[in-house]
Every structure is written in structure tokens, then in C-alpha cells.
Amino acid sequence: MEFLGTTQTASYCGPKKCRAMSELSPATITQESYQPYYLPGYRHLNSWRPSLLYKVPSNQGCPNEGTVNRNALRPPTILPALRTALFSRYSRHDWDQATMAQIRGAETSRHWANKLTADSVRLMQDKDQLTQQMQDGTCRNLCQRLCDIGFWKSELTYELDRLMSENHALDTVKKRLECAAAEIESPLQVSLECLYHREKRIGIDLVHDSVEKNLIQEVDLLKCTQDQMKKLAERCDIQMRDNRDAQHTVERDLADKNSAECIDEKCCNLRNTSDTINFFHGVEKADGAVSVCETWAKFSDDNIRHSQDMRANSIRLREEAENLLEVSSDQIWKQFTNTNLAFSTRISEVTDVKNKLQLQLAKTMQEIFQMENTIMLLERAIMAKECPLKVVQTRLEHRSRRPNVELCRDIPHFKLVNEAFTIDDTLQTLKLRLCEAQDTLQLLVLTKNRLEHDLSVKANSLFLDKEKCMMMRKTFPCTPRLVGYT
Known part of the structure; x- marks a missing residue:
């Protein structure tokens, strides 16, 4: 599901970041890089963010166990251009909340539309x-x-x-x-x-x-x-x-x-239904009575x-x-x-x-x-x-x-x-x-x-x-x- 066009990326993926993703630990990524995220059009969803990250695999076969393998921190991917997009996915809870909000919004819109239609019909009749x-x-x-x-x-x-x-x-x-x-x-x-x-x-x-x-x-x-x-x-x-x-x-x-x-x-x-009637704009404002x-x-x-x-x-x-x-x-x-x-x-x-x-x-x-x-x-x-x-x-x-x-x-x-x-x-x-x-x-x-x-x-x-x-x-x-x- 997409909201208002395309899925927005996380805040740490923007061009203003000076450190690379490979240089940050998971704890640092979790605490510093994520910012509060708001879905467009849903103001009540104001305190959620992605909660699932890819886990870093253990250092198997690494000659230096004390050294962090930078390639192991990156998620496996086929297309290099989509690497940063993989970290902006939502959770299932987010998806359910967005769906419920969309349904409630649709019901509200239909309710107001039905009410407006009834009022309009009654107004036209009056x-x-x-x-x-x-x-x-x-x-x-x-x-x-x-x-x-x-x-x-x-x-x-x-x-x-x-x-x-x-x-x-x-x-x-x-x-x-x-x-x-x-x-x-x-x-x-x-x-x-x-x-x-x-x-x-x-x-x-x-x-x-x-x-x-x-x-x-x-x-x-x-x-x-x-x-x-x-x-x-x-x-x-x-x-x-x-x-x-x-x-x-x-x-x-x-x-x-x-x-x-x-x-x-x-x-x-x-x-x-007469044929001779026509519009004469402003004739009601021109009072020529004597x-x-x-x-x-x-x-x-x-x-x-x-x-x-x-x-x-x-x-x-x-x-x-x-x-x-x-x-x-x-x-x-x-x-x-x-x-x-x-x-x-x-x-x-x-x-x-x-x-x-x-x-x-x-x-x-x-x-x-x-x-x-x-x-x-x-x-x-x-x-x-x-x-x-x-x-x-x-x-x-x-x-x-x-x-x-x-x-x-x-x-x-x-x-x-x-x-x-x-x-x-x-x-x-x-x-x-x-x-x-x-x-x-x-x-x-x-x-x-x-x-x-x-x-x-x-x-x-x-x-x-x-x-x-x-x-x-x-x-x-x-x-x-x-x-x-x-």
C-alpha cells in the first residue's frame, strides 16, 4: 500500500548525512538515525516508526574477531539502487493502522457525502x-x-x-x-x-x-x-x-x-417553457420607474x-x-x-x-x-x-x-x-x-x-x-x- 504517491524514505538516508551506513553500529542506527515518522493525511499516527531491522550476522570466518565486517552490516540485495529503500519499510502494525484509517476516512467521506446529498435534494426542493x-x-x-x-x-x-x-x-x-x-x-x-x-x-x-x-x-x-x-x-x-x-x-x-x-x-x-425568455443581467438593479x-x-x-x-x-x-x-x-x-x-x-x-x-x-x-x-x-x-x-x-x-x-x-x-x-x-x-x-x-x-x-x-x-x-x-x-x- 502506498500513501500519497510513493513510500517515503527514512531520515537517515538523505543526502545531508555525513557518515556512511557501514560505519554505524545497530544501536547507533536505532537510537540516532530514526526520527518520528508521520503518514500523510493521518494526524493520529504520530508516534510510530519502523521497528524491524535486518540483524547483523556474526563474524564467522573473520581473521580478526574484534573487527566489524562492514559488508556483513549491509542487507543482501540484488539492485544496488534499492539498498537504502530496504531500510524504509513499515511494520504490519503500521500497515493495519493505515488500512483502518483509510477505511474510517472513506466511511466518514461517504457519510458526509450522503448527508450533503440529502441536504442538497431538500434544498433544491425547497x-x-x-x-x-x-x-x-x-x-x-x-x-x-x-x-x-x-x-x-x-x-x-x-x-x-x-x-x-x-x-x-x-x-x-x-x-x-x-x-x-x-x-x-x-x-x-x-x-x-x-x-x-x-x-x-x-x-x-x-x-x-x-x-x-x-x-x-x-x-x-x-x-x-x-x-x-x-x-x-x-x-x-x-x-x-x-x-x-x-x-x-x-x-x-x-x-x-x-x-x-x-x-x-x-x-x-x-x-x-416560453421561447421569448432570455437573460438580461442587471435588469433588476436598474430601476427606471417614475x-x-x-x-x-x-x-x-x-x-x-x-x-x-x-x-x-x-x-x-x-x-x-x-x-x-x-x-x-x-x-x-x-x-x-x-x-x-x-x-x-x-x-x-x-x-x-x-x-x-x-x-x-x-x-x-x-x-x-x-x-x-x-x-x-x-x-x-x-x-x-x-x-x-x-x-x-x-x-x-x-x-x-x-x-x-x-x-x-x-x-x-x-x-x-x-x-x-x-x-x-x-x-x-x-x-x-x-x-x-x-x-x-x-x-x-x-x-x-x-x-x-x-x-x-x-x-x-x-x-x-x-x-x-x-x-x-x-x-x-x-x-x-x-x-x-x-
């Missing part, structure tokens, strides 16, 4: 079960995610349909407003023509009477109604743009939901809420337009009737106008003074609103520079936008009122001049009122045309 459970849980989570995506898709689709219907309805109302505003142009020209003809009165007959008041009111009403319709049509156009922005946002979100649904459905259908479940749901909810707000604004705008069309039609008809009645009354009251004209002149002067004060106050009010408008627009411009997700449509943003629109509406209202005041002031000045010079010729006034004005006012647009239906 890991396979854990992997399968995790994969099943992931499939369930993907299915739940698909349900969530389907829910938001249905909500977005429903909201998109309603928004598109509302946008179409708002477009119809806008066209009605434009048609009604164009239809008002004809009676406005008639009213203006009446005023123009009445401007031809001579002297004291150029009076600011009830007919002229009604004509002015009619013109103001027609102009105001026309301006309101045009402005409302512009607001409808702006609201339609906002609706289209909300529609594009919802459509983009819906397209993203469709893409995410396709990807998650593809992931849910993947199995261990949202979490709460922000993901909130994003779609905000889009739907924004769309609902746009629809609510659109509905209010449509109701306002419908109300404006109906109210303006009634007011125009009433004003048209009142103006005609005023003309009839004016024709019958031509002779009894002098005192009324004097009183009207005084009232006109007072009204001019008040209107100038009103214009001055309106101009001051308009100038006072410019600084708050600059502040809110500056705030909005600064907040529009917020980066990335910080560009949030938060409550301050809504408040600032509402404040900006409110101040702008206030300015528009004040400017409109200033224009109306200036127009009224101009008309009052013209009326004053007419009251001073138009009391001389009554016949011309009767001719103008009866023959010129009333002949033109025999025709007037019907109600369906006034509300925008052609």
Missing part, C-alpha cells in the same frame, strides 16, 4: 417550491394589475366619449353664437339708420326724446348682445382648446394604458378630474350661451316693440315737447357730469388693477419654471389662475364699462347739442320719424334666426 410560489404570486399580481389597468381604461374611455360629445355640443353652440351675432347685424344697421335719419332733424327738433332713447338702447342692446356673443364665442373657442388639451391628455393616458396592458398581458402569459402605485392611480384620476372640470366648464359655458341666446332674443324683441311704440308716441307728441326738452337738457347736463366722474373713477380703477395683474402673472411665470414633476397643477396654481382670470375679467368688465360710459358720454353730448338746436322744425321731424324710420322697421328677424338657427 428552492423549487419557493420559486414556484413566487412565480405564481407574480402572475396573480400581474392579473390584478391588468384588472386595475382595465378599470382605468374603462374610466378613461367613458370620460373621453363624454368629453368628445361635450366638445361637439360646444362647437355647435359656438356656431349658433356666430350665426346669431351675424344675424344681429341687420337690425343693428336699421337702428343705426334710424338714428342717422333722426340726425337730419333741424334745430330744436333734434331732441333726445324717447324714440332716440329707445333707439340708443336698441343699438346698445344689439351691440352689447353682439359683443357678448362674440366674446362668448371666443370663450367657447378657448374652452374647446382646453377641452382638446384635456382630450389629448386622456387619449395619451389611454394609449399608455393600452401599451402597459399589452406588456403586462405578455408578461403574464410568459412561462418557463411613479408608484399611488401616483400612478392619482395621475389617471387627475386626468379624469381635469377632463370632468373641463366638461363642467363647457356645460356652464353652453348653458350661459343658451341663456344668452334666449334672453337676448327676448330683450331684442321687447326693445324693438318698445322702440316702435316710442315712435308712435313721438309722432303724437310732437307739439308738446318744449318743456320736456328743457327738462331733458338739464338732466342731460347732469348726466354728462356724472358720466365724466364715472369715467374718471373707471380709469382709476383700471389703473389700480394693473399691479395685481402683474403680480399674479409674474407668479405664474416663475412657477412655470419648476422642473420636471415639480411642475404640479396644485392648489396655489389653481388659485393663481383663478385670480388672473378674475382680475382679467374685472379689467375687461371695467374697460367695457369705460367704453360704454364713453359712448354714453358722447351720446349725451350729442343729445345736448340736439336739445339746443332741434326744436325749430317739427314737420321735418314728423317726416323723418313716420316716413323714414317706421318704414324701415316693418321687417325684423324672427326668433329662430335670433337664437342662431338658420
Whole structure:
């Protein structure tokens, strides 16, 4: 038996020994030359060494008995190269111990191998079960995610349909407003023509009477109604743009939901036997997510809420337009009737106008003074609103520079936008009122001049009122045309 390759030689056979084997006695060899020997791989065999040596034969036939025969100390051998190897052999006890150690080592190795095999099989089974459970849980989570995506898709689709219907309805109302505003142009020209003809009165007959008041009111009403319709049509156009922005946002979100649904459905259908699976090392470490479940749901909810707000604004705008069309039609008809009645009354009251004209002149002067004060106050009010408008627009411009997700449509943003629109509406209202005041002031000045010079010729006034004005006012647009239906 060999241990770890070849049999090791005794320590006295090495090249470092200076004395020859033949020069040592057996006792010297036994006591000095042998060193403790250890088998490789067996630490418990630490105190054994070869115990059997070749005995030295007696000095037979030696002429000098006191002299040791050096050749007799060497063991008989055939191969001179193996002489030193003969002294490194082991005993039978050593051989038995080495065999038992080898057997015990083999049994120990087999025991640990069997234990490791059982543990490995159990570990593989546990890991396979854990992997399968995790994969099943992931499939369930993907299915739940698909349900969530389907829910938001249905909500977005429903909201998109309603928004598109509302946008179409708002477009119809806008066209009605434009048609009604164009239809008002004809009676406005008639009213203006009446005023123009009445401007031809001579002297004291150029009076600011009830007919002229009604004509002015009619013109103001027609102009105001026309301006309101045009402005409302512009607001409808702006609201339609906002609706289209909300529609594009919802459509983009819906397209993203469709893409995410396709990807998650593809992931849910993947199995261990699928052909499209592959290794993507490091993909689990690269987190490119831009949202979490709460922000993901909130994003779609905000889009739907924004769309609902746009629809609510659109509905209010449509109701306002419908109300404006109906109210303006009634007011125009009433004003048209009142103006005609005023003309009839004016024709019958031509002779009894002098005192009324004097009183009207005084009232006109007072009204001019008040209107100038009103214009001055309106101009001051308009100038006072410019600084708050600059502040809110500056705030909005600064907040529009917020980066990335910080560009949030938060409550301050809504408040600032509402404040900006409110101040702008206030300015528009004040400017409109200033224009109306200036127009009224101009008309009052013209009326004053007419009251001073138009009391001389009554016949011309009767001719103008009866023959010129009333002949033109025999025709007037019907109600369906006034509300925008052609």
C-alpha cells in the first residue's frame, strides 16, 4: 500500500548525512538515525516508526574477531539502487493502522457525502417550491394589475366619449353664437339708420326724446348682445382648446394604458417553457420607474378630474350661451316693440315737447357730469388693477419654471389662475364699462347739442320719424334666426 504517491524514505538516508551506513553500529542506527515518522493525511499516527531491522550476522570466518565486517552490516540485495529503500519499510502494525484509517476516512467521506446529498435534494426542493410560489404570486399580481389597468381604461374611455360629445355640443353652440351675432347685424344697421335719419332733424327738433332713447338702447342692446356673443364665442373657442388639451391628455393616458396592458398581458402569459425568455443581467438593479402605485392611480384620476372640470366648464359655458341666446332674443324683441311704440308716441307728441326738452337738457347736463366722474373713477380703477395683474402673472411665470414633476397643477396654481382670470375679467368688465360710459358720454353730448338746436322744425321731424324710420322697421328677424338657427 502506498500513501500519497510513493513510500517515503527514512531520515537517515538523505543526502545531508555525513557518515556512511557501514560505519554505524545497530544501536547507533536505532537510537540516532530514526526520527518520528508521520503518514500523510493521518494526524493520529504520530508516534510510530519502523521497528524491524535486518540483524547483523556474526563474524564467522573473520581473521580478526574484534573487527566489524562492514559488508556483513549491509542487507543482501540484488539492485544496488534499492539498498537504502530496504531500510524504509513499515511494520504490519503500521500497515493495519493505515488500512483502518483509510477505511474510517472513506466511511466518514461517504457519510458526509450522503448527508450533503440529502441536504442538497431538500434544498433544491425547497428552492423549487419557493420559486414556484413566487412565480405564481407574480402572475396573480400581474392579473390584478391588468384588472386595475382595465378599470382605468374603462374610466378613461367613458370620460373621453363624454368629453368628445361635450366638445361637439360646444362647437355647435359656438356656431349658433356666430350665426346669431351675424344675424344681429341687420337690425343693428336699421337702428343705426334710424338714428342717422333722426340726425337730419333741424334745430330744436333734434331732441333726445324717447324714440332716440329707445333707439340708443336698441343699438346698445344689439351691440352689447353682439359683443357678448362674440366674446362668448371666443370663450367657447378657448374652452374647446382646453377641452382638446384635456382630450389629448386622456387619449395619451389611454394609449399608455393600452401599451402597459399589452406588456403586462405578455408578461403574464410568459412561462418557463416560453421561447421569448432570455437573460438580461442587471435588469433588476436598474430601476427606471417614475411613479408608484399611488401616483400612478392619482395621475389617471387627475386626468379624469381635469377632463370632468373641463366638461363642467363647457356645460356652464353652453348653458350661459343658451341663456344668452334666449334672453337676448327676448330683450331684442321687447326693445324693438318698445322702440316702435316710442315712435308712435313721438309722432303724437310732437307739439308738446318744449318743456320736456328743457327738462331733458338739464338732466342731460347732469348726466354728462356724472358720466365724466364715472369715467374718471373707471380709469382709476383700471389703473389700480394693473399691479395685481402683474403680480399674479409674474407668479405664474416663475412657477412655470419648476422642473420636471415639480411642475404640479396644485392648489396655489389653481388659485393663481383663478385670480388672473378674475382680475382679467374685472379689467375687461371695467374697460367695457369705460367704453360704454364713453359712448354714453358722447351720446349725451350729442343729445345736448340736439336739445339746443332741434326744436325749430317739427314737420321735418314728423317726416323723418313716420316716413323714414317706421318704414324701415316693418321687417325684423324672427326668433329662430335670433337664437342662431338658420
